[in-house]
Amino acid sequence: xxxxxxxxxxxxxxxxxxxxxxxxxxxxxxxxxxxxxxxxxxxxxxxxxxxxxxxxxxxxxxxxxxxxxxxxxxxxxxxxxxxxxxxxxxxxxxxxxxxxxxxxxxxxxxxxxxxxxxxxxxxxxxxxxxxxxxxxxxxxxxxxxxxxxxxxxxxxxxxxxxxxxxxxxxxxxxxxxxxxxxxxxxxxxxxxxxxxxxxxxxxxxxxxxxxxxxxxxxxxxxxxxxxxxxxxxxxxxxxxxxxxxxxxxxxxxxxxxxxxxxxxxxxxxxxxxxxxxxxxxxxxxxxx
Amino acid sequence: xxxxxxxxxxxxxxxxxxxxxxxxxxxxxxxxxxxxxxxxxxxxxxxxxxxxxxxxxxxxxxxxxxxxxxxxxxxxxxxxxxxxxxxxxxxxxxxxxxxxxxxxxxxxxxxxxxxxxxxxxxxxxxxxxxxxxxxxxxxxxxxxxxxxxxxxxxxxxxxxxxxxxxxxxxxxxxxxxxxxxxxxxxxxxxxxxxxxxxxxxxxxxxxxxxxxxxxxxxxxxxxxxxx
Numbered sequence: 001x002x003x004x005x006x007x008x009x010x011x012x013x014x015x016x017x018x019x020x021x022x023x024x025x026x027x028x029x030x031x032x033x034x035x036x037x038x039x040x041x042x043x044x045x046x047x048x049x050x051x052x053x054x055x056x057x058x059x060x061x062x063x064x065x066x067x068x069x070x071x072x073x074x075x076x077x078x079x080x081x082x083x084x085x086x087x088x089x090x091x092x093x094x095x096x097x098x099x100x101x102x103x104x105x106x107x108x109x110x111x112x113x114x115x116x117x118x119x120x121x122x123x124x125x126x127x128x129x130x131x132x133x134x135x136x137x138x139x140x141x142x143x144x145x146x147x148x149x150x151x152x153x154x155x156x157x158x159x160x161x162x163x164x165x166x167x168x169x170x171x172x173x174x175x176x177x178x179x180x181x182x183x184x185x186x187x188x189x190x191x192x193x194x195x196x197x198x199x200x201x202x203x204x205x206x207x208x209x210x211x212x213x214x215x216x217x218x219x220x221x222x223x224x225x226x227x228x229x230x231x232x233x234x235x236x237x238x239x240x241x242x243x244x245x246x247x248x249x250x251x252x253x254x255x256x257x258x259x260x261x262x263x264x265x266x267x268x269x270x271x272x273x274x275x276x277x278x279x280x281x282x283x284x285x286x287x288x
Numbered sequence: 289x290x291x292x293x294x295x296x297x298x299x300x301x302x303x304x305x306x307x308x309x310x311x312x313x314x315x316x317x318x319x320x321x322x323x324x325x326x327x328x329x330x331x332x333x334x335x336x337x338x339x340x341x342x343x344x345x346x347x348x349x350x351x352x353x354x355x356x357x358x359x360x361x362x363x364x365x366x367x368x369x370x371x372x373x374x375x376x377x378x379x380x381x382x383x384x385x386x387x388x389x390x391x392x393x394x395x396x397x398x399x400x401x402x403x404x405x406x407x408x409x410x411x412x413x414x415x416x417x418x419x420x421x422x423x424x425x426x427x428x429x430x431x432x433x434x435x436x437x438x439x440x441x442x443x444x445x446x447x448x449x450x451x452x453x454x455x456x457x458x459x460x461x462x463x464x465x466x467x468x469x470x471x472x473x474x475x476x477x478x479x480x481x482x483x484x485x486x487x488x489x490x491x492x493x494x495x496x497x498x499x500x501x502x503x504x505x506x507x508x509x510x511x512x513x514x515x
Contacts, residue, residue, distance in 0.1 A: 002393065198377045201339065202438075203366035204394035206359075 003208075007215035010188060017184050018220070024180045025224020025274070026231070028173040029267050033232030035166030036263055041252055042159040048250045049152050054123060055133050056146040058116040063141035071139060072119065078135075080128040085120040092117065099248055116143055178278040181220060185213050185282035196287065210283045217279025221271030229264050289315040289446060289477050290336065295345030297331055297501075305331035306342070307501040313479065315445070318472045320488045321481040322512055323498035329481040330374060332498070333448045337369055338362050350445060367395055370439030370476075374450040376431055378423045378438075385410065385419040388437045395442065409437045413467065429460035436467060440476075447471060449480040453487065461487060488512040 011018050059068060068086065075081050087095070092115035100106040123129050133147045189196070196209050236255060244253035290313040297305035306328045313319055321329050334340045335347060338354050347354040352365045378387050385406050392402035410416040413433045418426055426434065432452055439447055449468060453461035465480075465487050472478045482488060488495060488511065495510025496503065 002396075002399075195379055198379060199390065199394055200363075201337065201366065201371065201373075201377065202391045202394055203363045203442075205363045208363075208394055 003211040003215055006212035007219060010192075010212060010216050011219055014188065014191075017187065021181055021184045021220040022223045022227060024177050025220055025271065026227040027224075028170070028177045028274075029225040029228025029271065030232050031166075031169050031173055031228075032267060032270070033229050033263060034235075035162070035170065037232065037236055037255075038162050039159065039166060040259070042155060042162065044252045045247070045250055046152060046155050046159065048252075049155065054129050054147075054152075055121045055136065056118055057121065057136045057139075057142055058118045058144045058146075059141050060143045061116070063117070067141050068117065068119065071136075071141075075119075075121065075132065075135075078132070080123050080125070080132060081121060082124045083120075083122040087118045087120060089113065089115050089117050174274060177224075177274055178281070181217055181275065181278035182282045182285070184220075185217055185279045186286045188216070189213060189282060189286040206287070210287060213283050213287075214276055214279045217275035217277075217282070218272050219275070221273075221275025222268055225267040225271035226264070229267055233260060289313050289317070289350060290479075291346075291348040292332075292335075293346040295335065295342045295347055297328075297335060297340065298343045304501045305340075306335070306498075308345070309498070309501070309503045310345075311496060311503060311506070313477060315477055316472070316475055317477055318469065318491075318493045319479045320491075320493055320495045320510070320512075321479055321498065322483070322488060322495055323504075325483075326500075327498040328501040329498055330450055331501075333371065333450055333479075333481065336446075336448060337366055337371060363394075367391070367442055368445055370442065370444035370447040372432075372435045372439045372447070372449040372452045374454065374481075376435045378431065378434060380423050383420050383422055384415065384426065384434050387423065387434060388441055390438060391442045405441060406437070409441055413437045413440075428456055429463065432456060432460070432464055433467070436464070440471060443476075445477060447476050447478045449478065451481050451483065453482060453484050458486070465491070485512040 072084055072086065075084060089112040093110070093112040096110055096115060097107060121132060123132055129147065133145055136142055136145050199209060240253055240255075247253070290311070292309055292311040295309045296307050299305060309328070309332070321332065323329055331340070335342055335354070336349055338357060342355070349365065350368060352361075352368075354365070357365060379390070382390075385403065388406040388410060389397075389399075389402040392405060393399075397405075407416060407419070410419060413436060415426075415430055415433045415437065418430060418434075423431060423434070436449075436452070439449075447468070452468070453464050456464065461484060468478050468480060469491075492509045495505065495507050495512070497505035497510075
């Protein structure tokens with residue numbers, strides 16, 4: 001308790017250094033939060049596309065129900081299909097109305113006639129997608145084949161790139177935080193050199209002198225993590241309406257509260273480690 | 289209580305602090321340590337609290353063999369010794385009571401108990417009314433008393449006073465020495481380094497004289513002077 005009190009005195013008595021330490025930690029944890037959101041979001045988008053029918057075939061208007069049924073049977077006979085679902089023109093309109101229920105102008109303009117009927121097809125093995133897709137492309141009533149493997153592979157490569165960029169940025173900023181914290185705590189130790197000397201002469205142990213600086217580092221870490229997390233959450237909540245419109249149909253928003261709490265918890269653990277580690281380096285370096 | 293056996297201290301720049309000093313101080317003694325500036329009085333005190341290590345010789349303080357004492361046990365030794373530094377070493381950004389409780393604070397005493405003990409000792413030494421003032425607001429004598437209170441708060445077995453009357457007027461000096469004598473009467477061993485001829489000569493206590501790091505005189509009821 002005494003150490004915490006002393007740490008708090010250190011923090012309060014040099015507000016600009018405290019501000020600098022908290023800000024650099026906040027920046028690090030802001031980046032950690034943002035990249036966590038991006039990675040979480042893109043993983044959800046990929047899972048969404050992976051769980052959706054992976055080939056969608058749209059039919060020309062002249063395609064009759066028996067032509068579609070015949071194609072359906074033909075596909076089933078290949079043994080490569082795990083699920084096949086027919087969406088009629090009316091069904092397509094229903095989906096369209098559901099997706100645009102908040103925009104009456106868009107609802108008025110579209111009727112079932114202009115929407116194509118389609119088959120949503122999932123294959124048992126992902127490698128069969130190209131075979132099925134090629135088979136469908138040559139069909140006489142087929143207007144268009146959307147092959148979602150391309151979307152998934154593009155998204156996966158983007159996510160991997162983001163993950164790597166995020167990891168590199170987090171590592172760089174963690175190092176920056178450690179060095180800045182080390183400098184700030186080192187500066188404070190130098191400022192208190194006389195006080196530390198007197199305490200030692202009066203019988204203070206090395207750890208009695210060290211602990212307040214270690215707690216101070218932990219405080220900067222936790223404060224920085226909380227501020228960084230808060231700013232990123234505020235930005236995310238602010239952007240939620242436009243993002244959810246952009247990602248219509250993908251069940252990603254609202255971001256679960258538990259996820260936010262878990263992120264904060266993990267960031268605080270990381271902050272405690274970063275704060276304690278950098279201040280420990282400082283006391284080893286400056287308190288011999 | 290204290291035993292120095294052929295202790296020498298040579299500093300990194302080649303200067304000698306002490307040369308082959310052998311000295312023994314019994315429990316409950318009052319010893320004046322005299323000698324000109326640079327004669328080794330402060331070095332002797334620094335050796336006794338293991339602030340510096342001797343280059344040669346052996347030192348024992350109470351049960352502590354200072355040569356063998358590991359670094360992590362130095363704090364134990366220092367808690368047994370009260371020290372009044374020549375430059376007082378008070379923390380200027382702390383109040384008088386906060387300065388006095390410092391040895392209790394570093395020993396892990398609870399704040400309430402520390403304050404209670406500090407107030408008791410401040411009352412005895414006559415500085416209770418200054419408890420919430422800062423060092424800059426006090427006179428030289430009051431600051432000296434603050435340093436004495438801080439040195440005594442852990443009820444040490446040994447009190448080292450490094451020129452506690454330096455820069456004080458004769459009346460205040462007398463009051464400070466009376467205070468130290470009173471502490472000594474209660475059983476604490478006191479070693480007082482001083483240049484104050486009048487005080488040393490008037491009290492007839494043991495006098496140990498140092499010159500250029502050498503022990504040149506050790507008299508039971510001595511007078512000021514190196515010979």
